[in-house]
Amino acid sequence: MKKSRKFVLACGYVAFVVLLLLGTRCESRVHITTPERDAKHIAEYAELAHSEAELKAVEKMRARYEQAYRRSYGGAKALYFRSLVDPILDAAGDRREAYAAEEAYLATQQATFNDKLRDLDEAWTMELGSDADVIATIERNDATIATKNAELAALIAENEQLAIDIIDAGYPEDMLNMIGELEAKIEAKRKDIATVEYANTIVRLAYRLQRGEELVIAEPEPEPEVEVAEEVM
Amino acid sequence: MKRVMIIIVAAITSVACCNRGGEGVVINEQDHENIAYDKSYELAERVVGAATYEEYQSAAEELRAYEEAFRTQIGGTSYLIFLEESNAVLNQI
Numbered sequence: 001m002k003k004s005r006k007f008v009l010a011c012g013y014v015a016f017v018v019l020l021l022l023g024t025r026c027e028s029r030v031h032i033t034t035p036e037r038d039a040k041h042i043a044e045y046a047e048l049a050h051s052e053a054e055l056k057a058v059e060k061m062r063a064r065y066e067q068a069y070r071r072s073y074g075g076a077k078a079l080y081f082r083s084l085v086d087p088i089l090d091a092a093g094d095r096r097e098a099y100a101a102e103e104a105y106l107a108t109q110q111a112t113f114n115d116k117l118r119d120l121d122e123a124w125t126m127e128l129g130s131d132a133d134v135i136a137t138i139e140r141n142d143a144t145i146a147t148k149n150a151e152l153a154a155l156i157a158e159n160e161q162l163a164i165d166i167i168d169a170g171y172p173e174d175m176l177n178m179i180g181e182l183e184a185k186i187e188a189k190r191k192d193i194a195t196v197e198y199a200n201t202i203v204r205l206a207y208r209l210q211r212g213e214e215l216v217i218a219e220p221e222p223e224p225e226v227e228v229a230e231e232v233m
Numbered sequence: 234m235k236r237v238m239i240i241i242v243a244a245i246t247s248v249a250c251c252n253r254g255g256e257g258v259v260i261n262e263q264d265h266e267n268i269a270y271d272k273s274y275e276l277a278e279r280v281v282g283a284a285t286y287e288e289y290q291s292a293a294e295e296l297r298a299y300e301e302a303f304r305t306q307i308g309g310t311s312y313l314i315f316l317e318e319s320n321a322v323l324n325q326i
Contacts, residue, residue: 109316113300116323117280117293124286205326212284 030061030068035077038065039084046092052103055096062089123206134207135217141200145193152189159186258302265307269315272299277322 032038042062049055062085069078128134159182166175207215260268276296283289296319303312 106313106316109313109320112320113316113323116320116326117297120280120289120293120323120326124289209283209289 030064032065032068032072035069035081035084039081039088042085043088046088049092049095050099052096052099055092055099058092059089119202119205120209123202123209126202126206126210128203128206128210131215134203134215137203138200138215138217141196141203144196145200148189148193148196152186152193155182155186155189158182258298260299260302260306262307265303265311266314269303269307269311270318273315273318274322277319281322281326 042058042065045058045061046055049058062082065085066078066082069081159179162175162179162182166172166179169175204215207213273296276292276299279292280289280296283292300315300319303315
């Protein structure tokens with residue numbers, strides 16, 4: 001009875017050790033061979049990678065191999081492996097930057113395409129009213145833009161003065177927070193102005209598309225100068 | 234039995250019609266670059282030169298359909314050509 005209990009315990013220990021070893025092996029998920037062969041394997045993957053996501057996956061693979069070398073053979077072999085793989089990944093990194101630039105350019109073109117068609121949709125479907133209504137809308141928007149531009153100029157002047165005060169006061173935190181808030185206000189004001197300017201652009205475009213001609217707003221006639229009779233001494 | 238057959242035939246017909254409508258524009262894979270140049274210019278010109286809302290709507294719909302077709306079926310350089318050429322014309326307005 002005692003012998004069989006010992007046997008069961010021994011089997012339990014062996015099973016535990018085997019599971020532990022298998023667990024470590026599964027965790028690393030890479031089977032290293034030699035640094036040269038593994039570097040070649042990664043180079044093949046790097047050659048096939050044609051997107052940023054794929055290149056990131058290759059970089060992760062390199063990190064896992066390096067970790068496996070570090071665990072199995074120590075730092076020297078891991079460094080040797082890295083010296084073989086790094087030039088390959090540097091080249092892949094250059095390619096990734098080129099892909100990112102291409103993707104950004106494509107996104108800009110897509111945005112321009114969609115924005116332009118959205119503007120045209122809006123202009124074609126806009127209710128214009130009479131010429132007088134259109135002119136009144138544009139003049140009202142112009143007045144709003146002028147007011148907001150004056151407010152923007154005041155905010156910019158305040159910001160510049162505050163920047164000088166901050167330097168004089170030795171960069172105190174509360175003043176730095178104030179300048180941050182002021183810059184946010186300036187940004188918001190610029191967006192406000194851009195929104196009204198966009199509204200005017202769409203009204204003018206709508207007029208051109210729907211009426212087939214450019215909207216011409218007559219300049220207000222200058223008020224006649226009052227002649228002051230020269231005093232005869 | 235007859236009723237079941239009628240229902241099945243009606244279902245098949247409606248599915249076929251739906252599929253046909255969903256196919257939309259199909260780009261010839263042998264000549265997609267030339268199509269990108271030609272169609273973008275032709276359709277964007279129609280959009281810009283439309284004299285009525287109906288003309289504009291029809292041209293814009295077709296332009297969007299081609300954009301989607303190039304994006305989903307071809308991609309790459311030809312899709313970029315399509316966008317660049319369309320934008321060059323649309324920006325004139």
